[in-house]
Amino acid sequence: MAVQNPYQSYQNNSVTTASPGELTLMLYNGCLKFINLAKKGIQDGNIELKNTNIQKAQNIISELMVTLDSKAEVSKNMMSLYDFINRRLIDGNIKNDITAIEEAEAMVTDFRDTWKQVIQLNRARQHAGNDGRA
Template sequence: MALNKGYQAYQNNSVNTASSGELTLMLYNGCIKFIKQAMKDLHENNFEAKNTNIQKAQNIIQELMLTLDQDVEISKQLLPLYEYMHYQLKEANVKNDASILEEVLGFVTEFRDTWKQVIIKTRQQKFAQGAHV
């Protein structure tokens, strides 16, 4: 039990001290986790759990949509993609369609991997700038 509390404290601390880029990465990872769990639930005919996990993934997509900076051009391109993924999650939930979940999982995974590369490049640039000062 004490180990659980320590892990919970670690998780809370990592969220509280994460940069906005790292928080976005955490959102993508959470979305992937919930979609994969929904796929497993669907395979096991656990429709209540599937519904819950798809709704969690939808909530994350909504959060990603809300945090887009509309003054940045890429945000205007991302919004329709997020809207599509959100819609497809709803469709997968209603139709119990694993192939739709797989499609959305592919998109979210690609976004996550791209975002991870952005974070790495940004850190490398900051480190390089710091070394030259």
């Protein structure tokens, strides 16, 4: 019987048991992590670190784009914003432009913070609606 890394087990369980809203929050957090690693790559002159992590951030943005409901008006607006973020990441990668990457980072941070608030409000509403009576 192989002993699994407890951290890896926790990570796997947190992903498989997360709600769709929590998964979106995880995507935003992952994207920010990769953006920060890419910025470090630029600062350190490590082109491979920069490129690999910008591509990972772009993959997350692409995943967020795919999950949008194309019929909803807000989704069309989000698609444009995600597309802008993706283009800024590409510019940052090609030109080693930290400013472009930081623009993308600021937008992803805003989305993440807003999404986190939505999750917290939904949880508060669920708990308020569940007052323990049968």
